[in-house]
Amino acid sequence: MGSRPYLEFDAVSKAFPGVQALDSVSLSVAEGSVHALIGENGAGKSTLLKILGGVHAPDAGALRFGGRLQSFRSTADAFRAGVAVIHQELQLVPDLSVAENIYLGHMPATAGWLDRGAARRAASEHLARLGEDIDPNVRVGRLPVAQRQVVEIAKALARDAKIMAFDEPTSSLSDREVERLFEVIASLRRDGRVVIYVSHRLQEIFQVCDSATVFRDGRVVGSFDSLQGLSTDVLVSRMVGRDIRDVYHYSPRQTGDARLVVRGLVGPGIPAPLDLTVARGEVVGLFGLVGAGRTELLKCLFGAVTRQGGTVAIDGQEVRANSPGAAVRAGLAFCPEDRKKEGIVPERSVADNINLTARHSLARLGFLRPRKEWENAERHARLLDVRAASLRQFASTLSGGNQQKLLLARSLSCPVRVLLLDEPTRGIDVGAKSEMYATIARLAAQGLAVLVASSDLSEVLGISDRVLVMRGGRIVAQLPRSAADEQTVLRLALPDIEATPSGTR
Amino acid sequence: MDRSTAPSTLPAPLGTRVLGLLWQNAALLVVILALLVGLKLWVPAFFTVRNMEALALSVSTVGMVACTMLFCLASGDFDLSIESVVAASGVLAAVLINATDSVPMGIAGGVLAGGIVGLVNGVLIAKLRINALIATLATMQIVRGLGFIISKGEAVAIYNDRFFPLGTGTIGPIPNPVFITLLCFLFFGILLVRTTLGPNTLAIGGNAEAARLAGIPVDRLKILIFTMQGLMAGLAGVVLAARMTSGQPNCSVGLSLDVISACVLGGVSLSGGVGTIHGVIIGVLVMGAVQNAMNLRNVETFYQYVARGLILLAAVLFDQIRRGQGAGLWRQVRRWFPVG
Incomplete structure (x- = not known):
């Protein structure tokens, strides 16, 4: 620390059709330090990472490593120059072993013969340095997400990457796994590497980073050489350009009779009979660590996976066990966690995506009524403020937050009584999060x-009237808002240490 | 071409829509025009009325089956069994007509038998989750075998000549098989563009899990699509039998791949989610026209195979460039030829 900068962006600009993604951005990071990039989605962080990783070339400005000018024509060029970008969606081949992934494309070989033994040994060494005991022969597809990430880091180490950039690394990790990741990052810092850290979770940035750059609309709006004495509020107000008082939009509300009543539910991932109710006008938060069974529970309720026992009723009417279609007709709506895989149809228009569920009821005798569809799409896009240049553009071109709004727009264009949201704000920026919370409160x-x-514990505590804590597929506690604080909920959510070895579900 | 805008079924002013369609397909139109001019120069007799009629007749079987193959491909699956269904349903129709002396019985039997095979395919794929390649590869062989069993391995000559007009008669100047094909294009075109089946099929092909979670009955639609595919293959088989005045258990080998080629040539995505009926019509016609021209020039069959394969490859590459996915290809080309 305090040494001269190794990585330097010098007045870098990059424009895409219609957007100035980066506008004369300068920043520098010294060897052996961890630098945070902060900003809402679309602020320019990802573009910066892509320039660093050789995906895009800058329109103007220079990128220097240790004073030497770099110009990458491909990601391979960037890799050779010592850059490893560890993406939110990990870039591993699930059907290959850990060792094969770590040495993908540069297996140790003698005279053309692969030396798998050497690869395994070296892979083990790198993994051990990261404090992780993973069998290098195991197929990557069988590892939990946290360990896959470690494999990805080991892959970077195996190529001796000098600069490592982490893009939202903790979005799918439990708190304990986050701790481990931070230890790894600390060791990278001790090695004298340059670490770039991108996250929406500001507390993490204070925990792990030395310095930070704040982006807004492609420009640098704040540079901090040290984070000592700063508060998250300062960073947030820089990011959004205004004060955020009440992100959660919570106000005490009157709840009515029970709308969703679940009795004795058993299904995949839900081992023991489970009961729960949600009342009219009530927001219930379901908190649990990764693998606690949150997603499984929601999918079971919705009929996306077949439940093996128990009943789900909406306003007294029972819902069939195994049909999302029947669930929709009964007034259930479900927005899945993995928007890309389970939510949007990427290569169809925004309008088509919004109408996916309602199309059936908008049509007459199976014949489409384009005008009705268009009106429906327009109305709900406006209602939920889906920001798209045109409703005709592909859904895949929307940002994460807007894709989430699209899913809500789709759900709400049918008569809805019960709304199931799985990680509604995962991977979206502070501003869009706040809008999502406002929408939830309005609904x-x-x-x-x-x-x-x-x-996200603070989210659950912030928006819920009632908090349910899940662990091992069971609801282990129900707390009213007044009794739910961070420590209580977290203690309830943590597995008994001897009961569940880490890494397994 | 702007990849970020999707063709939509939703309203825009008609003029804009027509212009947009022309613009989107401008490159394709140029290629087709060039192809037609080339054919005219190469085969002077190509554009005669008689040859046009022969061409239309020769693509009628592929055309009929392509209508439903479009739905199959657009939903992300495909069907290899249709070539056997075409043969077996023709044989079955022949046997039934000879046995009962009832033409309607023969036609219904052939078409329904095709539908049953399609239904089985659909259940295997949608409910039992067997990969479409494997499932239809299996039924392809089973049905081919059944066709030989029913016919005892030989062509079944049909004695009732009231059956033949289905294949050899005309309505005005149009041969019946061509007329039936045109009706099919119209019917399935309307199904694709004007009913919920169309967008739902494309949504399944685009992202099946998202479609399911949005409440679309994915399994039921897949079964419906394969059943339609079977019915159409059955119909095509019966019409073909009427043209040949016999049921031939060993006919139409390789037809499945011809149909899939024609669809892909017409811009239908093999990975699902993309497809139009006008594209399929163009694909079927281009394939047929090239084959027809080669026949007129007496090009040997062996060379015809090579030519058809090359055309398919060229079409797919062209399509990728048009969709902007050919960036990798361009980069490669520029590396080889660094000038310009």
Whole structure:
């Protein structure tokens, strides 16, 4: 620390059709330090990472490593120059072993013969340095997400990457796994590497980073050489350009009769009979660590996986066990966690995506009514403020937050009584999060019963009237808002140490 | 071409829509025009009325089956069994007509038998989750075998000549098989563009899990699509039998791949989610026209195979460039030829 900068962006600009993604951005990071990039989605962080990783070339400005000018024509060029970008969606081949992944493309070989033994030994060494005891012969597809990430880091180490950039590394990790990751990052710092850290979780940035750059609309709006004495509020107000008082938009509300009543539910991932109710106008937060069974529970309720026992009723009417279609007709709506895989149809228009669920009821005798569809799409896109240049553009071109709004727009264009949201704000920026919370509060005020599953504890505590804590597929506690504080909930959510070895579900 | 805008079924002013369609397909139109001019120069007799009629007749079987193959491909699956269904349903129709002396019985029997095979395919794929390649590869062989069993391995000559007009008669100047094909294009075109089946099929092909979670009955639609595919293959088989005045158990080998080629040539995505009926019509016609021209020039069959394969490859590459996915290809080309 305090040494001269190794990585330097010098007045880098990059424009895409219609957007100035980066506008003369300068920043520098010294060897042996961890630098945070902060900003809302679309602020320019990802573009910066892509320039660093050789995906895009800058329109103007220079990128220097240790004073030497770099110009990458491909990701391979960047890799050779010592850059490793560890993405949110990990870039591993699930069907290959850990060792094969770590040495993908540069297996140790003698005279053309692969030396798998050497690869395994070296892979083990790198993994051990990261404090992780993973069998290098195991197929990557069988590892939990946290360990896959470690494999990805080991892959970077195996290539001796000098600069490592982490893009939202903790979004799918439990608290304990986050701790481990931070230890790894600390050791990278001790090695004298340059670490770039991108996250929406500001507390983490204070824990792990030395310095930070704040972006807004492609420009640098704050540079901090040290984070000592700063508060998250300062960073947030820089990011959004205004004060955020009440992100959660919570106000005490009157709840009505039970709308969603679940009795004795058993299904995949839900081993023991489970009961729960959500009332009219109530927001219930479902908190649990990764693998606690949150997603499984929601999918079971919705009929996306077949439940093996128990009943789910909405306003007294029972819902069939194994049909999302029947669930929709009964007034259930479900927004899945993995928007790309389970939510949007990427290569169809935004309008088509919004109409996916309602199309059936908008049509007459199976014949489409384009005008009705268009009106429906427009109305709900406006209602939920889906920001798209045109409703005709592909859904894949929307940002994460807007894709989430699209899913809500789709759900709400049918008569909805109970809304199931799985990680509704995962990977979206502070501004969009706040809008999502406002929407949830508005929907509850309209009489919907809302069940929100999340691994973001402050979010759960912030928006819920009631908090359910899950562990091992069971609901282990129910707390009213007044009794739910961070420590209580977390203690309840943590597995008994001897009961569940880490890494397994 | 701007990849970020999707063709939509939703309203825009008609003029804009027509212009947009022309613009989107401008490159394709140029290629087709060039192809037609080339054919005219190479085969002077190509554009005669008689040859046009022969061409239309020769693509009628592929055309009929391509209508439903479009749905199959657009939903992300495909069907290899249709070539056997075409043969077996023709044989079955022949046997039934000879046995009962009832033409309607023969036609219904052939078409329904095809539908049953399609239903089985659909259940295997949607409910039992067997990969479409394997499932239809299996039924392809089973049905081919059944066709030989029913016919005892030989062509079944049909004695009732009231059956033949289905294949050899005309309505005005149009041969019946061509007329039936046109009706099929119209019917399935409407199904694709004007009913919920169309967008739902494309949504399944685009992201099956998202479609399921949005409440679309994915399994039921897949079964429906394969059943339609079977019915159409059955119909095509019966019409073909009427043209040949016999049921031939060993006919239409390789037809499945011809149909899939024509669809892909017409811009239908093999990974699902993309497909139009006008594209398929163009694909079927281009394939047929090239084959027809080669026949007129007496090009040997062996060379015809090579030519058809090359055309398919060229079409797919062209399509990728058009969609902007050919960036990798361009980069490669520029590396080889660094000038310009």
